[in-house]
Structures are given as structure tokens and as C-alpha cells.
Amino acid sequence: MNSMDFDVLFIGSGHAAFDGAVPLGLNGQKVGVVEENLVGGTCPNYGCNAKITLEEPAEISHLLKQMAGRGLAAQTMNWHDTMIHKHEIIKKMPALIESVLASGQVKIIRGHARLQDAHTVIVDGQAYTAEKLVIATGARPHELAIVGAEYLHDSQDFMSLAEIPAHITILGGGYIGMEFATIALAAGAQVDVIVRHETILANFYQPFVTELVASLKAEGVRFIMDTDVEKVQAQGANYLISGAGDFALETYYVLNATGRVPNVENIGLDIVGVQYNAKGVVVDEFLQTSVAGIYAAGDVVDKQVPKLTPTAIFESHYLAKLLSGETTAPIKYPYVPTVTFTTPRIAMAGVTPDEAAAHPDVYEITENNVRDDWYRQVRNENFGQNILVFDKAHHLVGITEISDRADEVVNAVLPAMEFGWGPAEFERLPMLFPSITASAFGQI
Numbered sequence: 001m002n003s004m005d006f007d008v009l010f011i012g013s014g015h016a017a018f019d020g021a022v023p024l025g026l027n028g029q030k031v032g033v034v035e036e037n038l039v040g041g042t043c044p045n046y047g048c049n050a051k052i053t054l055e056e057p058a059e060i061s062h063l064l065k066q067m068a069g070r071g072l073a074a075q076t077m078n079w080h081d082t083m084i085h086k087h088e089i090i091k092k093m094p095a096l097i098e099s100v101l102a103s104g105q106v107k108i109i110r111g112h113a114r115l116q117d118a119h120t121v122i123v124d125g126q127a128y129t130a131e132k133l134v135i136a137t138g139a140r141p142h143e144l145a146i147v148g149a150e151y152l153h154d155s156q157d158f159m160s161l162a163e164i165p166a167h168i169t170i171l172g173g174g175y176i177g178m179e180f181a182t183i184a185l186a187a188g189a190q191v192d193v194i195v196r197h198e199t200i201l202a203n204f205y206q207p208f209v210t211e212l213v214a215s216l217k218a219e220g221v222r223f224i225m226d227t228d229v230e231k232v233q234a235q236g237a238n239y240l241i242s243g244a245g246d247f248a249l250e251t252y253y254v255l256n257a258t259g260r261v262p263n264v265e266n267i268g269l270d271i272v273g274v275q276y277n278a279k280g281v282v283v284d285e286f287l288q289t290s291v292a293g294i295y296a297a298g299d300v301v302d303k304q305v306p307k308l309t310p311t312a313i314f315e316s317h318y319l320a321k322l323l324s325g326e327t328t329a330p331i332k333y334p335y336v337p338t339v340t341f342t343t344p345r346i347a348m349a350g351v352t353p354d355e356a357a358a359h360p361d362v363y364e365i366t367e368n369n370v371r372d373d374w375y376r377q378v379r380n381e382n383f384g385q386n387i388l389v390f391d392k393a394h395h396l397v398g399i400t401e402i403s404d405r406a407d408e409v410v411n412a413v414l415p416a417m418e419f420g421w422g423p424a425e426f427e428r429l430p431m432l433f434p435s436i437t438a439s440a441f442g443q444i
């Protein structure tokens, strides 16, 4: 009989924790999560779900613009009303996830957790013991060490704005920079994006990124490249951003979107001897840290796979199987898909066009112009290309697409990639017609 308070105790209650905590609890284990903020963590409350309730209205507004004169009229997104709608949906998230946790008899402990030893966590002075611990503390916005850093806002601040400022300046050309530029633009703001180097969305296929940037520019977004911001000064209700040389820009709002850093501080890692670095907690192929019995999952982990919700969920499910003895195998990541929720979208999974081009002996590449596909023309889409990568047995191993519905297309073909379907399997798949999936599979 285990005399500890818990069999497994998670620090954090985001996807890296709750997706695995519930099956462990349903399996009869004593499970707890410690949370110092909103239950559910970043993705539901301040990330994916929150963002998409703003991005989808932006996308609908974009679609109406595309269809203007074809039976519909263009309409700008009303920020104030969209925000009320977003709050109505998102404020329910913590209670929803609490009920999911309750379904697995998972105990929620509120407060800040700190490791005391390999089996003890202190939460606001109270000790809790556990056979196994999982560090799932996620990440937070990267802070820029510049003069006037106190005037910078992060993505969470932006998603709480009651009104959209007339002029927004975004620092960073990554996921948040591009997605929030798209949203602010649809709400009628003048948007400037300042990028430190010459590359935007560095992990994505650059010819498609060039098309996305050209589209945003055509809609009015200004990109200021190769510029290091050094100072932000308040000037009444405005801000003056200045940088190397004589760079100066006046704006009403500055969004810092220069990345996220893992939450490794103040949780007792040094006390217990858990190894970590600037990219996160170091784990082995079982997600076990340098201390036996302490594991880590999600954004806090230093890893090669993208730090995204699908990754956090996969890792959490893996740990549920490992810690309940259902598996003894190392983690084997699937193809992790990713998308920028911009208009148009760029989505990808698996082998990239660049990797494929570098290994012509292993891969074959097919390029498709999907914009001219009759079904995409129903929505008068302006963009649409994809690159499919096949192995020599003609199994799909990679896809990159730019189009309004690139996310749906990549999702549709993921099973084919993951389970190695070839032409024979596709022949056995009747698809709803017309549908974006049928359109995507037509190319394979």
C-alpha cells in the first residue's frame, strides 16, 4: 500500500498535465495537480482557444472581403463585440477543465509548488508527497531587456484589450507576431511589425512565408526588418520606439512577441538536482529528468519537437501509459503538425520541402497549385499551393501548404502519413463530396 499522498502529482494543470492526469485517475491511481493560476493553463485561457475566438472572426471578415461583390459584402470585425464573445466562451474554460479533472478523481491543489525532495512538493507551506512527480510548469513570455520594457504588452494583455488601439506595433516575426498582426488588421488597426533579423516564421517554408508577408503588406501591414529595438518611451498616451541608427516610430501600443521561455525558476530544481538549461528541463527518452521518479512534459521540456499543444497532449498521454505500467517503451513522437493561424494559413507536418530537396535519393516532391481548384474558387480564394513529399515507396511523409484552409488539409492527410497509407489504401476511401478533404486527397 502506497503511504504517499499521491501516486502521481503534476506541477501545473495545462495540457501537459490534465490530459494524462485523468486517464491515470480513471486507472485507479491517486493523482493530483498543483496550479497557481487558472486551471487548464495557457492554451485554453490565454493561448490557442482564446486566440482562435478572435482569429475566426478575423478570418470570416477576410472571407467576406474575398466574396464582396459575389453576393456578400465586406465587413470589418468589431473588436469590442468580438471581445465580449471571447470572454463569454473563454471564462468557462477553467470550470470545464476542473470538471474533466473531477471525472478522473484528480485532486486540484491551489498555490505555488516547489520541490523539496524527489517525493515532496511544498505548496504555500503545506507538504504533499508523491511516488512520481511530473513537472508541467509550461512557459511564459520572453521579457526584452530594454529601456522602457515596462511599456511592453504580452499576448495575454492583447487578448484582454477592451478596444483595439488605432496603431499597434508588434516586436517579433514568429507565430504570435504574424497571428496577432492578422487579428489586429481585421479589427481595423494600423499594424507595424518590427523584426530583429531578416527572417519571419523561421521554421516555415520560406517561399510560402514570402507570399504570406506580401499578402499582409498588401492589406496594409508594414514590416520593418533588420531592426533592433533599444528603447520605448512614453509620450503622453503614445509611445516612441527607438533603435539602432536613427530608427524611431510612434505608436499607441507595443506587443512584445519575441518568444516564450520555460518556467524553470523558483520550483526547486536546483535543490533536488533536476538538470535544466535555457530551453527547459532536460529529459531522457522516457521523459524522465536527471532525478529518478521526476518526469517533465509540455512546454517546460528542452526538446526537438515543436512546443505546441499537440505535443503537450501526446507527452501527457505517454506519461499516463508509462506511469501506470501500460508501456515500458521510450516515447516515439508522431508527426507533429503545426499551422500559423493567419490569412492565408501556412500549415505543415513531417519532412519539409527543404529537407526533401537536400535528399533526392530518399524523397520525391510534388508541387500542386490548389488555388485554381474549382472548390477553392467557390470562396474566391487568392492563395493556394502545397508541396507533398513522398518516400520512394510513394508513401506521403511530408506536407506544407499555404491556403485559407491549410490547417484542415494537413489534418486530413495526417493519418495517411502516420500509418503509411499508399495508393491502395486511398482507393478504399470514399470521401464526402464536395469537401476540402476530398480536394486534398485528390492530389495524393
Ligand SMILES: Cc1cc2nc3c(=O)[nH]c(=O)nc-3n(C[C@H](O)[C@H](O)[C@H](O)COP(=O)(O)OP(=O)(O)OC[C@H]3O[C@@H](n4cnc5c(N)ncnc54)[C@H](O)[C@@H]3O)c2cc1C
Pocket: 011, 012, 013, 014, 015, 016, 017, 034, 035, 036, 037, 038, 040, 041, 042, 043, 044, 046, 047, 048, 051, 111, 112, 113, 114, 136, 137, 138, 139, 155, 176, 263, 266, 267, 297, 298, 299, 300, 307, 308, 309, 310, 312, 341
Ligand atoms: C498566444 C498563444 C497562442 C498559442 N496558440 C497555439 C495554437 O494555436 N496551437 C498550439 O498547438 N499551441 C499554441 N500555443 C502554445 C500552447 O499554448 C502551449 O504549447 C501549451 O499550452 C503548453 O501546455 P503546458 O501544459 O506545457 O503548459 P501551460 O499550459 O503553460 O501550463 C503550465 C501551468 O503550470 C502552472 N504553473 C507554473 N509554475 C507553477 C508552480 N510552481 N506551481 C503551480 N503551478 C505552476 C501555470 O500557471 C500554468 O497554468 C499558443 C501559445 C500562446 C502563448
Ligand SMILES: NC(=O)c1ccc[n+]([C@@H]2O[C@H](COP(=O)([O-])OP(=O)(O)OC[C@H]3O[C@@H](n4cnc5c(N)ncnc54)[C@H](O)[C@@H]3O)[C@@H](O)[C@H]2O)c1
Pocket: 144, 171, 172, 173, 174, 175, 176, 177, 179, 195, 196, 197, 199, 200, 201, 257, 258, 259, 260, 306, 307, 308, 338, 339, 340, 341
Ligand atoms: N499557431 C500556433 O501553434 C502558435 C501560435 C502562437 C504561439 N505558439 C507557441 O508559442 C510560442 C511563442 O510564440 P512567439 O511568436 O512569441 O515566438 P516565436 O519563437 O515563434 O517567435 C519569436 C520571434 O521573436 C524574435 N526574437 C527573439 N528574440 C528577440 C529579441 N531579443 N529581440 C527581437 N526579436 C526577437 C524571433 O526572431 C522571432 O521572430 C511559439 O514558439 C509556439 O510554440 C504557437
